[in-house]
Amino acid sequence: MTDWLLLGGAAFLAGLVDAVVGGGGLVGVPALFAVFPTAPPPLLLGTNKMSGIWGTAAAAWRYSRGVQLHWPLLLPATAAAFLFSLLGAYAVTHLPADALRKLLPFILLSVAAYTLHKKDFGTVHAPVRHGPGVTLLATLVGAAIGFYDGFFGPGTGSFLVFLFVRLFGQDFLNASASSKIVNVATNLAALLLFGWGGHVWWQLGIGMAVMNVLGSQVGSRLALKHGVGFVRRMFLFVVAVLIVKTGYDAFLR
Template sequence: MLTSWALTDLLMLAGGAFLAGLVDAVVGGGGLIAVPTLFAVFPNAAPPLLFGTNKMAGIWGTASAALRYARGIQLRWAILVPATVAAFAFSFCGAYAVTHVPADMLRKVLPFVLVAVAVYTLRKKDFGTVHAPVQGSVGVTLTAIAVGGAIGFYDGFFGPGTGSFLVFLFVRLFGQDFVNASASSKIVNVATNLAALLLFGMGGHVWWQVGIGMAVMNVLGSLVGSRLALKHGVGFVRRMFLGVLAVLIVKTGYDAFFRG
């Protein structure tokens, strides 16, 4: 099948992976671009295969963005380590749960949660513009574990908007600005993606040759995205955050209430 690909399909995959990496590096939400691209190019492929392939491509872009941010930002490892460990463990739990419990209710609630996040961000004009990180304490560590566990479970169980939820929570709960929150979210997101990729890989649901090719473009996009975020700062990331939320609201609302 690989030899029968049309040039347009290859260009679509490359362009989709690049744009997904760019957007994901700034505020998350790259799956909104990469997953539909895979479904458009391979309409007859099994969905788990395409989801696994997307994880294979996306994890490298997320990891490269995390490294790029780490070189330019002082990350709060006292928060990130417990959050990341919890995210990795609970992502496995979420992936296991989705095989036994239907996600229909969560699918219908999600658009309203996203609307609430968008409204909160719009109403608080200074939200995410000031970097005043909370100091380490037992309470902060427990909050980090709770955030990592909840988002990890969500990513394994369902997934859309994981990166954006992480950005929002790092701003709201840990006093970070949007740039620092985006950087922190990448570290945690690498863990959730790795857990999902291991599960998909063990089940044979990864198209490795496609994923590797998309990973290269995803990394290039993530390098551009993280550079833009560091260069243009909080205002740029805030605007893109709200833009991605708007697309997520439309997409998840359509999937929940209008798709047959």
């Protein structure tokens, strides 16, 4: 009973954090590995995807009611993210990820440093005008992040938020909303692959999904209520945790 309460609480917190700025996997995955230390990793990762995709989709739906989403930008990014997430998941079975694992903490450190240095970064919503160049850039962003999520994964939501701010002129609130749409596509691709391979514990995943959705509703409500400053602070906090976690995994484990 205690294990189920732990996983339910972890799924709720993961949904809350992920709805604001991404990074729910930092909570959900370690909780599953702690409760089931002898279970096959693909089974636990697939179960986490089953839990997380519903929370991300629920957050996307809630944001769509409170934030004007820029669909000409999101549609090509989302389509590319879905396709390249499948390719990334296939590639990880043939290519080692060790180099990326060691590089990731430094990439995240650069993201945090840039955000801290630019005091107004992500505080003003001034989206770029739509055109062929923007469509191509959105497609490339979706492809790159989709492949990364399928191939490796940590920090996908945070990278999406950063890129939507940096490249497309969105503020943190709108970028967080946009990232949810793209992240649903990458999660769906991963879930399809895990499900096809029998690597999803469906009963547990459904139970955790309920709590994840509840958490995502709380998180998206907080983001919409408190606005850009709150999302920016959460972004920096999650990136800081990611730096510590990925640095430990790469160099100390």
